[in-house]
Amino acid sequence: MSNVTQEASQPSEEAARQAAALTATAVEALPEGRLAQQIDAGAPLRIKLGIDPTAPDIHLGHTVVLNKLREFQEDGHKVVLIIGDYTARVGDPSGRSDQRPMLDPEAIDANAETFMEQAFKILDRDRTEVRYNSEWLKMQSDQLFALMARSTVARLLERDDFQKRMAASQPISMLELMYPLLQGYDSVEIDADVEVGGTDQKFNLLFGRDMQAAFGKPQQSIMTLPILPGIDGVKKMSKSTGNYIGVTDPPEEMFGKVMRVPDANLEEYWQLLLSEDPPMEEGPNEAKRELARRLVARFHGEEAPAAAEEHFNRLFVRHEAPEDVEDLEFGEDPAHMPALVATAFNVSRSEARRSIAQGGVKLDGETLPPEPLDYTANELDGRVLQLGKRRFRRLVNGS
């Protein structure tokens, strides 16, 4: 590839220092040493982040990258946030072993709105430029052909995801093949100097360089960051696998979810989210609590963690019902317990029956015996019905 933008000059000490600080937590920053040179050139850099508004909520996984962008901003650089409203319709094949469905434009717009609102909890609005890639990707087919002419199938098929799918006889749609081209073209349009993303984005990020070169533009450097695993500690955090902690999760929920993260991932979480080592002197439980406190404070304010932790202790350490249990009106007298459990917790009656038989249903903390199944209204009124460890309803006689 072209090296027209490469100059062999030695960066100043200050530029080298700044670059080193920025790349400290990165997995890779390519080409080697390039960032220091870019910083040394003096002008504020344009840092690109493309986001796919496929799901509206930002979770902690996103914040790893957003925090990095924030660091760039603090050094005086400019973030260009690209809402991939157009590419979202294509679907990023990264890390996918199957195709994903196309989204309709309304959903994408709504998602983008929410996403940005949340992103500015971390990013500095004044140093952020927001662009929608439909702005330039809604192009004529002759323009599209020009774009396509600058890449090759062989180059695209190099990527791991595609190799795997080919080997497994899985489909690869033409549209997916186009994805890197489109994302790469974003870099051309906005004159990106640096593009940041998760390690799973490496191919796409590098492809942006190819596209810029093909269009005679200076090439961006790229930085990949570690991927934060989800609550299961194994898979990448994402909404679709349900293993995510959303930045808008209520404090109690956020606290609880953090506590469920496996010990084995503690260090990773501390490093990626707080850029510190976990304080292990008082054991992993305390280190995890501290992590939960700090995260809740970050997204809900300094006052929030105390109440969230108390809620946690109440429910899971002391095994008591929460203060504010939702009411459930019941009318029958006597009431049939399986029916009651089914409506209270939105499960099937069969499931309710099984749970009772397995000792998973409690009334005011007392496990219900398998018999009897009918209770008088007096026996139930005002008491707390519980399914499993964390589902509660206060029974209220509505008749």
Added chain:
RNA sequence: GGGGGAGUGCCCGAGUGGUUAAAGGGGACUGGCUGUAAACCAGUUGGCUCUGCCUACACAGGUUCGAAUCCUGUCUCCCCCA
């Protein structure tokens, strides 16, 4: 255009005429242990008016005493050749 293959429960995946609500695994749920961690043990995982009944193996028909399993048509997907 031609040839071949596949569609099973939340997911993967066995099953090629009857003891199959359907092996096995994953996930999930419940109980035990506990630090709502991990590991481990046990149970559950279609619905219901539950010792029984109903609905289910892409969809619609058909053959049969009896079908997820055989036949026909439809839909969807994959591979190969051109």
